Amino acid sequence: MPQTRTFDAIVVGSGIAGGYAAKELTEKGLKVLLLERGRNVVHGQDYVGEHKMPWDFKFRDLGDRQRYEEEHYIQNKCYAFTESTEHFFVNDKDNPYSYPEDKPFYWLRGYHLGGRSLMWGRQCYRWSDLDFEANAKDGYGVDWPIRYADIAPWYDYVERFVGISGQAENMPVLPDGQFLPPMAMNVVERHVRDKMKDIYTDRVHTIGRVAVLTQQHNGRQPCHYCGPCERGCSTGSYFSTLSATLPAALATGNLTVATDSIVHSVIYNEETDRATGVRVVDAHTGEMIEYNARVIFLCASTLGTTGILLNSTSPRFPDGLANSSGALGKYLMDHLWVFGANGEIEGFEDKYVRGHRPNGTYITRFRNVDKQDTDFLRGYAYQGRATRDSWMRSLNGYAFGTDLKLELRNPDQWAMRMAGFGEMLPYEDNRVTLNHDKLDAYGLPTLHIECSFHENELLMMDDMKAQAIEMLEAVGAKNITTMGTPEAHPPGIGIHEMGTARMGRDPNTSVLNGNNQAWDVPNLFVTDGACMTSSAIQNPSITYMALTARACDYAVEQMRRNEL
């Protein structure tokens, strides 16, 4: 525990948003306390799964199924959760939450320094005005208080630091950014891209835009193509708090980091109408400690942040801090994920790859762009890749012996996968509340999450599959199969949970203003996914980073003017 209890700023949470806030605020000269509820992780040294082979693990990287059923029954649903990464995911038994039996919500998370920036998917796509204007156009949710022009310079700013490899495509639905050289498509992805270019004018198939370096960048090394980034990267080739923002913040000499520090609530002073600090529970001793600061940034993840606000009650805010609107906890969203199709591509049997590219490809949104052309609102995009399966293709067969062994020396046919990310509308009844009847190990109320897809999402899922089939057929794919069901892919599984403390133009219907500043408490900022007013279809982290940098700039300017 730090000896000092008073800082200029407190940042709660050390994930992608909190790390960025710590960097920005310390670089602007503020003395900052960064609070992390989980354990310390040392960059490099604690990436214990990195570069290991299946035979290095007791269960060949499948993990201990019996223990997972006891302790990781939710986290085990994450694609990135394996024996080589399990230490970056919470123990579900020790970190309970609840949902109605008929409305599962998979809350996938890691409590440690760096948070999910260690295991994130690294895909970075800018929003466009199609996204920022969507709520205003169709009336679902409140209008965003910002437009693309407000955030574009901040996308530029963070992208230059983060390092994003990608290909400029000049597509209005997916603005180009500050790109490092793109990773190459493989031979079949190029074939699909070229075929699509002949057939479609309203979409492009491009290489993924990814926060993995293709050249040296700000002292970090280019990717060495080992593959599973989520195990951690000792060369810092993908962006994380530990590889990038934390070293930058520490270099200023202005940062204090406190791990194992669980924020209980934000302290509010009714007389000054300001937040004065936070109450923290020491994860080891259970001791309650108070830290004070002039400005508070909540970056504890969408549900973590809103949980803290809901638990910060006072006579003025009996239903949660900064909740005079009543919107806090409501309008929870995730992306519709994986709905799409997979098909075999013939003609490239003599081709293969070398190296593990930690990135896929992207097909830009084409639904409901210039006009409403479906029976559902909003749209989706696909992420995918072309691969050749190996021995796993034979797991369900009957063959055995020398013939099988020889057959499996050859890889399978090439297959192209198109897995959709679709937009979920903001609904008032998709919400998180506190359950005071079930407390966690630290005596804090647990979260009750009620979130389900509605009719618009179910219609969209069908179209995501149908359009993937159509595209695959158009480029000549064979043996096409579809992916995704609402039962197997409920909200949460996209790991893009957002909303619950939304930005808006009206203090009566939103929690935050256009600068991520709480309407009710001017020195309180929320810049993680909780701030999102709609979900769009882009992987959200780069937008959280841009909003965070923008809000930090605003906050420090206001502090200089003594207006916080």
Add this chain to the structure above:
Amino acid sequence: MNRRDALKRAALALGGVISAPTLSAFLSGCATDPTQQAAAGKTFSTAQHDLVAAFSERIIPTTDTPGAIDAGVPDFIDLMVGEWQSAAYKERFLEGLEATNDFCEAEHGAAFAACSPEQQDAVLTALAAEHQEATGRRSPRAWFFMQMREMTLLGYYTSEVGATQELRVNPMGQWDGDVPFADVGRSYAL
């Protein structure tokens, strides 16, 4: 599909079947010598281990590269059945194992491990056909064949021997998305 997706899919394939049959009379009535137990893996008796080893070797035999036994597959299966799968699975697995041995005794007059490779292959062929043609509930030995087949493939190709001597490990260091397959020569195990 990448490495982790593939392994997760494999895990899913293996987790598919749960049942709770009673232990066969053979198991309850036939205690194993403790010294023999120690000589084998942690889960199987020596006799059970011998069957699993011989069976896995017929699925992935030794050719110009090592087979299942040299890749440590029998010990891997011992671990999976003993520690990874459920107690119900273990019970069913051992039931299928003994049923396979009984079938082998009836067809060839010897325990599976004592049969010739040709006789063993005939047993595998019969069990595969039984699984493929089954209607209703599959027999323990047909189910045993599929489980052995899956775990042998998984254990072999995720072993160092299977991934480096039989197949290849896709190397790190560079990315090239357009390489003649002839330059690699074999499928990547991972």
